[in-house]
Ligand code: AMP
């Protein structure tokens with residue numbers, strides 16, 4: 001067997017095992033055997049890069065980095081769905097259909113409405129070529145590299161597939177996987193994700209595909225487009241998709257009439273909590289594709305489909321007490337403690353209350369019978385009170401006036417919803433919370449240090465502020481519980497490494513109230529070193545893009561506090577980055593001044609990044625998608641036909657790589 005044959009054999013074996021494991025759920029070999037084969041293939045591919053294949057099973061582990069997601073125009077628009085909230089509305093819908101089609105017997109395909117992020121995946125000659133998010137329905141982001149890491153997405157197809165088609169579906173995060181991700185975060189002392197849907201759609205836009213590979217995402221597919229002439233009905237196309245190796249949810253069912261649709265809905269309204277993932281309704285589609293075509297689309301959705309939304313489930317419970325949590329910024333969050341009640345498949349004991357206004361608006365009182373509802377969030381909320389059950393002697397609730405942790409007075413600034421503990425410097429949860437924030441992945445990213453250890457260091461009086469991390473000594477740490485020599489070394493190396501974390505992240509890490517990751521970036525550009533920022537006036541700050549009065553005031557307050565100034569002085573002395581690294585201008589000419597380029601396709605002389613750099617070196621700007629403002633489209637090989645069409649339609653000049661090089665030498 002030649003090397004190439006061996007590689008091909010391993011690839012098809014691995015694809016087949018992947019299919020058996022993830023799609024059919026009938027694995028034939030152990031995980032260990034699978035990993036060994038994968039490893040063998042990885043080694044062969046590494047030794048023989050000439051046989052590289054972008055759809056090899058080895059590509060699943062990720063590794064590709066996407067800095068900017070390219071905008072792609074959908075060949076066929078991705079529509080929304082009209083919603084129905086009652087059976088009556090479904091009756092009306094059927095009447096409209098009958099009117100348009102002229103009283104014909106209608107069959108429906110009932111599918112669950114999967115709650116995730118929609119995706120459109122293109123296949124050509126049985127190979128995955130591109131995956132694009134829904135975006136605004138007309139254009140989405142190219143997330144191919146990330147999608148390829150999802151095991152339920154086939155990279156190569158089986159069976160008798162059409163030469164070219166798109167398939168649409170939903171990227172979802174099963175509840176168990178979501179909970180597991182959150183448990184890990186909580187153990188690290190980090191903020192858990194709020195719900196599976198947002199986490200799934202956020203995952204698609206991660207820059208590092210190996211991070212995506214680590215998340216237990218799945219892909220459920222429900223519609224083939226662009227090859228419909230091949231099928232007569234939605235049912236047929238779903239069966240075909242299954243035979244090509246796609247994961248098509250098994251719950252889909254044909255209804256011969258509207259009554260059977262209602263039966264399907266009623267069944268899943270009660271059984272949906274047994275599913276491994278979230279669903280918020282049922283999508284009902286006219287089964288015959290010729291009818292679908294005849295019915296067509298309104299401005300935003302197909303006439304031949306409708307989404308029936310389940311009502312959010314409610315339960316009644318009793319408000320036993322309210323606890324107040326103190327966050328790292330001193331923000332107080334009230335949490336309702338309820339008598340345990342069964343809701344949407346779980347037992348609920350707590351509900352979020354957001355803030356004092358909400359309590360007042362509901363006129364919530366201890367002992368009240370309350371209605372709780374579970375939406376997309378993990379923590380349910382109180383939506384109302386059963387006023388008939390209220391005790392006669394019940395008293396309006398008084399919001400706390402002092403911090404439950406340190407007893408300092410609370411303060412609520414005009415225009416803000418939350419109360420804050422005023423004892424910023426000495427309130428224990430604020431101190432610990434600030435340090436946890438400081439070491440977080442998006443801030444100083446200190447490896448070898450997690451939330452529990454921070455609490456331990458604080459309890460042992462080794463740190464009072466994040467600046468103290470830079471004074472920790474090995475001898476101090478070794479005697480602590482759970483601190484082996486190796487963990488101590490890791491911690492100290494992590495602290496040392498953080499000294500080279502860039503300025504913008506340091507700004508974020510400081511934990512200035514209202515200064516998030518994004519604002520920190522903006523500030524780092526507007527004030528390229530900390531002294532400039534410290535001396536900025538209120539007027540100067542609010543003049544910056546995206547800095548409002550609330551943020552400006554918070555920055556002023558932060559730097560008016562002597563303790564903060566001292567901490568920053570100390571951090572400076574330890575060598576943290578308090579200055580932006582300015583990229584030296586490499587501009588050589590301004591022949592492209594005021595011109596916006598869109599670069600697309602592959603080039604021979606330059607990489608894409610190099611060509612973008614060249615454009616800037618010659619005074620031009622890079623745009624991400626073709627719009628009326630685009631001056632030139634720079635087209636390499638394999639530029640998408642839709643882009644070409646758009647550029648031509650807008651009359652934008654299209655340059656080849658050669659033409660571009662010629663202009664440079666002019
Ligand atoms: P909406 O965003 O509420 O207008 O609903 C439309 C979205 O529902 C589509 O873009 C899909 O992402 C999603 N969806 C989930 N399950 C299905 C399904 N079985 N058929 C069609 N769309 C679905």
Ligand code: ZN
Nearest residue numbers: 403406421427
């Ligand atoms: Zn406090």
